[in-house]
């Protein structure tokens with residue numbers, strides 16, 4: 392299973408980071424995790440723009456830096472005759488329909504099938520199993536564990552969240568954790584008030600869930616500094632970069 396970082400910034404961030412979005416691809420198909428503005432261009436630039444291979448898009452919550460790429464994806468899905476499951480909380484899916492209508496994307500029903508999920512649900516598509524947990528943010532938000540059927544290889548993607556024990560349970564034993572780290576440790580109270588995580592929150596989840604590899608995401612204007620000397624030897628932290636590819 393291959394994981395590609397398409398972007399790793401937050402809504403207000405250095406524009407060169409792009410918006411946080413992850414492509415998970417296996418032999419049988421691909422799943423896109425979040426779809427902020429410009430995500431189709433990011434897929435193209437990273438060499439993964441074949442929408443027919445993408446079987447599902449998970450939208451973790453309704454904030455624009457995670458959803459505003461959907462109208463363009465829908466238009467290209469029509470052109471390429473692709474069919475995608477759009478997976479998210481009921482409330483998120485309702486706001487997505489409003490975005491598609493507001494941007495005059497017609498006949499999207501041909502190519503997008505909306506699949507509402509809630510805490511604990513499992514959705515399997517093209518040999519990729521996804522399990523969901525609700526996590527604390529300023530609006531309803533989910534994290535997702537993505538597992539390759541057969542091999543059991545997996546990653547967990549936090550979406551936007553403050554520290555969450557539910558997320559630790561969801562991520563337990565996974566090879567890879569991709570967790571937001573929107574704020575530095577000196578801004579811990581601000582992070583919590585905005586439903587986000589600090590670098591230490593991100594690392595804490597990875598340590599408690601016994602993950603092997605951690606990729607911090609959703610950076611602000613600057614990359615957060617991580618004290619790598621205090622990490623357990625069993626954990627490796629990889630800074631994201633556009634089109635960074637990790638095989639798990």
Ligand SMILES: [Zn+2]
Nearest residue numbers: 452454528551
């Ligand atoms: Zn958000």
